[in-house]
Amino acid sequence: MRKLGLLALVLFGFTVQAQGPNLEKDYKAIESKVVDWRREIHQNPELGNREFKTAEKISKHLKSLGIEIQTGIAHTGVVGILKGDLPGKVVALRADIDALPVTERNNLPYKSNVTSEFMGEKVGVMHACGHDTHTAILMGVAEVMSKNKDKIKGTIKFIFQPAEEGPPPGEEGGALLMVKEGVMSNPKVDAIFGLHINSQTPVGIIKYKSGGTMAAAQSFTINVKGKQSHGSQPWSGVDPILISAKIIDGLQTIISRETDLTNEAAVITVGKIKSGVRFNIIPESAEMIGTIRTLDYDMKDKLNKRMVEMVSDIAKAYGGEATCEIKDATDITYNNPELVEQMLPTMKRVAGDANVQFQKAVTGAEDFSYFQREAPGFFFFLGGMTPGTTESYPHHTPDFLIDDSGLLLGVRTLTEMSLDYLNSDQTPLLDFKIKG
Numbered sequence: 001m002r003k004l005g006l007l008a009l010v011l012f013g014f015t016v017q018a019q020g021p022n023l024e025k026d027y028k029a030i031e032s033k034v035v036d037w038r039r040e041i042h043q044n045p046e047l048g049n050r051e052f053k054t055a056e057k058i059s060k061h062l063k064s065l066g067i068e069i070q071t072g073i074a075h076t077g078v079v080g081i082l083k084g085d086l087p088g089k090v091v092a093l094r095a096d097i098d099a100l101p102v103t104e105r106n107n108l109p110y111k112s113n114v115t116s117e118f119m120g121e122k123v124g125v126m127h128a129c130g131h132d133t134h135t136a137i138l139m140g141v142a143e144v145m146s147k148n149k150d151k152i153k154g155t156i157k158f159i160f161q162p163a164e165e166g167p168p169p170g171e172e173g174g175a176l177l178m179v180k181e182g183v184m185s186n187p188k189v190d191a192i193f194g195l196h197i198n199s200q201t202p203v204g205i206i207k208y209k210s211g212g213t214m215a216a217a218q219s220f221t222i223n224v225k226g227k228q229s230h231g232s233q234p235w236s237g238v239d240p241i242l243i244s245a246k247i248i249d250g251l252q253t254i255i256s257r258e259t260d261l262t263n264e265a266a267v268i269t270v271g272k273i274k275s276g277v278r279f280n281i282i283p284e285s286a287e288m289i290g291t292i293r294t295l296d297y298d299m300k301d302k303l304n305k306r307m308v309e310m311v312s313d314i315a316k317a318y319g320g321e322a323t324c325e326i327k328d329a330t331d332i333t334y335n336n337p338e339l340v341e342q343m344l345p346t347m348k349r350v351a352g353d354a355n356v357q358f359q360k361a362v363t364g365a366e367d368f369s370y371f372q373r374e375a376p377g378f379f380f381f382l383g384g385m386t387p388g389t390t391e392s393y394p395h396h397t398p399d400f401l402i403d404d405s406g407l408l409l410g411v412r413t414l415t416e417m418s419l420d421y422l423n424s425d426q427t428p429l430l431d432f433k434i435k436g
Contacts, residue, residue, distance in 0.1 A: 038404060041136060042112060047099060049167050074172075089422055091421050095131070095138035097134075104124060114126075119168075134196070136407060190375060196381050203385065209359055211337060216292075220326045222289075225315075243314065243318045265295060267292065333366045
């Protein structure tokens, strides 16, 4: 089995602080600011690679704190670098800043009424996945940290990333482009932390998983070639629609009969099929597009191989031809087990033992995974649902809602994790690399 993990492990001598530095005064002072920033950003959302005003707001804030900044990374990304009073390791913290082409449906006083163009259509724009909260939280962490440089042994890199939801067609963007442009270097990052708000987890709760946490996302395109004929004489042609139906059925057997689902979950979904122009014509071709989700690299390789084989073989069996092209969208969000074990005491100290909970893997995807290919990473989920709520709305929907009272826990957690990591005697993982 291909190893998700380390070429070399050098893990020893780590001791977590029983109690972190007392920053309670700073936390209390920042809470209302974080809420205000979040609401302002929520009311003024911008789509991926177009986050110009959001980036300007972030840059202005970091500059006011005396933090060194870099702008224009991956189009609209902003990076802040804060050096502590003592030398040491480098920890990165990441927040995504883009919104979605979703029209908001609620009566909040800070509701978004912004519209824009997406793929040639006029659309509403909404922070329907909580990236506004991530941005505000990291701005809050930056302010707290800037007031406590004497407590920082090393360097903190604040990464405000555009286009997590994917760049516009024909453009590069997101975490992958930030990595290409050197965001994990100069100075080289030793560990990276990130969080995601969750509308269906109560405020005060943190959820996490070690190892494969969110799925690799791939897209696929299947082109089927048949032979056109009159709909009343199917024997004189080769029906690509029939072949497509057999392919769709066959693909599901890869999951249900060939994949060890006791290891990790996996999904193959056909999301669109296009073929034909008229009721009485068997067309010449068909096209299908869809997504693959995997949480293990060996499973990913096997699924990809079997899909290509099966698509071609099924088409041949019915007299046609077919090809399957698979493209990567995001990698597996892989939480380094040693880093998770190292930071759990900090998380429990901040949130309380009972409020830090294990969760199963998620088949959604996150391009935070590309940062984790460059340095050990830990990505966790922060509760954003009002306690006692009986109905919560999923992410990426018009009714998506987050309780602002959960934001301060995000500030506290990222701050304390960063300080404990930097101030520990932990030796950074050497020659770290996830094999993919």
